[in-house]
Amino acid sequence: MEELPPSLIVDILSRLPDSAELARCRLVSKTFKSLSYEVRSVRLLCTLSRYLKSRAPETIPPVTPFKTVLNTLVCDSRSLESVSIRVDKSLGTLSNDDVEDESDDLYLTDVRFVKDWLPRVAGRLRSLSVSDFWVQSCWRKSEVLSLISSCCHSLLELEVKNAWLSVDGLNAMPTLTSLTLEFIRLDDEDLNKVNNFFPCLKVLNLIGVGGLKEPKIHLLHLNTCHWTVSNAPLSLAIFAPNLVNLTLKCVKPRSLVLETPSLSDFHLTLEEANEFKVKGFPHLKNLLLQSVDLCSLIRMFPSGRTIKKLTMDSPHLKMTGFCLETVFDVFPNLSYLNLGIRAWMQAEGYFVTRCMEGRTGMKVLKEIVAHMGTVSEDVTLSFIFSILDNCTNLSDMALMTYPQIGFLTASDLVSRCRAAYPRVTWKWKMLKEGTEDVWVSDGI
Missing domain, CATH: 3.80.10 (Leucine-rich repeat, LRR (right-handed beta-alpha superhelix))
Structure with a gap:
């Protein structure tokens, strides 16, 4: 494999499903070690097995802390464009007795932790994904969005899951075109700031974002939206003149207002809506409906x-x-x-x-x-x-x-x-x- 062109080796190493394997690659040869620092993508996943080993007193040698692994990889890399860190969904099956609620070793949206590594790669970063450990993050309000917006001036895609987010101190991110928030706690005024500070979004995914009472999406450039509402808000409204693809799942809003004249594909799951206002769908071709009635x-x-x-x-x-x-x-x-x-x-x-x-x-x-x-x-x-x-x-x-x-x-x-x-x-x-x-x- 060492006979392959260096650019191809870098591409292969950048596609590893778990970048923790880079450490092993560095032991193979000097060539691999040198090229591993040129990877463009880092992906780290904390599995249930890794989590349990890190807490087992009989584990020898001790498991390197997850945050330490990420810091090491980021410090060593010189060409990072994409970072993905996440806690596997299997950890969600743990009972409260199995989890140390006060720990922060997997609190991945902790601003103190993110400050250690993000500024080093922010200038080149195009994609960032953080999937937190809900047990450790749900009761800690994170200002990680403010930190990201202050230093990631070239970011195109942002994904944050399983966290309680603050929008205080948020800066405008005109380059961001794709935003995914999944199982996130927000308030109505927070969603309004998303509209204002991410004005060029073309893709927006809001999956199970709680705390919203009368949420509104108002984005002029939005093309694709997937919105799954976990609670029962009083009203929902979308104002998006260029929206083409919309997947909307909600329970029983008092009203549903859609001003989306360019809509072509619409997937709507709705128990019932007392007031369903649209200004017409002159371009709608594909419709999926799921409802009790x-x-x-x-x-x-x-x-x-x-x-x-x-x-x-x-x-x-x-x-x-x-x-x-x-x-x-x-x-x-x-x-x-x-x-x-x-x-x-x-x-x-x-x-x-x-x-x-x-x-x-x-x-x-x-x-x-x-x-x-x-x-x-x-x-x-x-x-x-x-x-x-x-x-x-x-x-x-x-x-x-x-x-x-x-x-x-x-x-x-x-x-x-x-x-x-x-x-x-x-x-x-x-x-x-x-x-x-x-x-x-x-x-x-």
């Missing part, structure tokens, strides 16, 4: 004529009058429809009591994916046949069945569908618990 939610869309692909499901089964006719009333130009297991059951249940009334939009549909958890064969067949009779241009139908249906029942269902509608390309997947989807049969 799908029927009410889809009616909140002012116009669904631009939407070509629709995926729908419910977190649990609740018969609310959801039917395919309503879907095509609101979204008359669908070419693709994916119904999750509970959405399919609701639609089939409505069909049993009312049958199906045709809609003009049904003739546009090309493809259906149906997830089936139960099968009453005659009823299910009648429902499928009614869909195909109305969707005259349908060319592809995928039936996703689950183990509780039984292989023979599912096989017989598909065989009867193929015999009745040979014009359709049928696909059948048997979904097995704990594994990827398995194609059992494909084609006709």
Whole structure:
């Protein structure tokens, strides 16, 4: 390997999943030792095994403290552009009796610790990721954002997880284009400062950010946003004229205001919203909806004529009058429809009591994916046949069945569908618990 070009060796060393291995590489040869100081990326992970060994009195030799390892690597490196330090999720399984709450050896957003190494590499740094140990960080408010913003003037991507953050002393970061905050404690005024001090964000991920009551995102350059709200705020608002991709998961806000005219892909998980305000989605093409009351939610869309692909499901089964006719009333130009297991059951249940009334939009549909958890064969067949009779241009139908249906029942269902509608390309997947989807049969 020493015969490889130095630039290629550096690239390989920079891609090590755990940079702690650099220490071993330095023992291989003088060439490796010299080139290891030129790595562009450092990634350190504290695993559960490492954590337990560091606390076991019988461990000989003693485990080098995690923070010391990072300091050594950063001090030695001359070309760092990316730093990632994190505590493995497996440590979250520890009980309180197994954790020393007062310790700070894995408190990674500790400003005193970050001050020891960050200023040395801040000038070149393009990406920074810190995933803290929640047990040690949740009760300590960190001002690490202020430190990062004061010295990382070329930072493009920032990710912080599992911490209580302060925005006091925050400086503007006009170069930052991607920000991820996951399981972070913030207040409404803190989120307002994120809007003001990170004005050029194109990617924003807020996953499980707690403490917000009436949060607002107002970013002119935002292109992609993933927002998972862990609590039940009074209202949610997004003002982003250039937003194209939005994934929004929330419980039951009093109101939801979206001013996102460029939106093309929208994934919305919402229990219910008393007030759903939009100024229209003139470019929306792909929509995913998850809600207890799908029927009410889809009616909140002012116009669904631009939407070509629709995926729908419910977190649990609740018969609310959801039917395919309503879907095509609101979204008359669908070419693709994916119904999750509970959405399919609701639609089939409505069909049993009312049958199906045709809609003009049904003739546009090309493809259906149906997830089936139960099968009453005659009823299910009648429902499928009614869909195909109305969707005259349908060319592809995928039936996703689950183990509780039984292989023979599912096989017989598909065989009867193929015999009745040979014009359709049928696909059948048997979904097995704990594994990827398995194609059992494909084609006709």
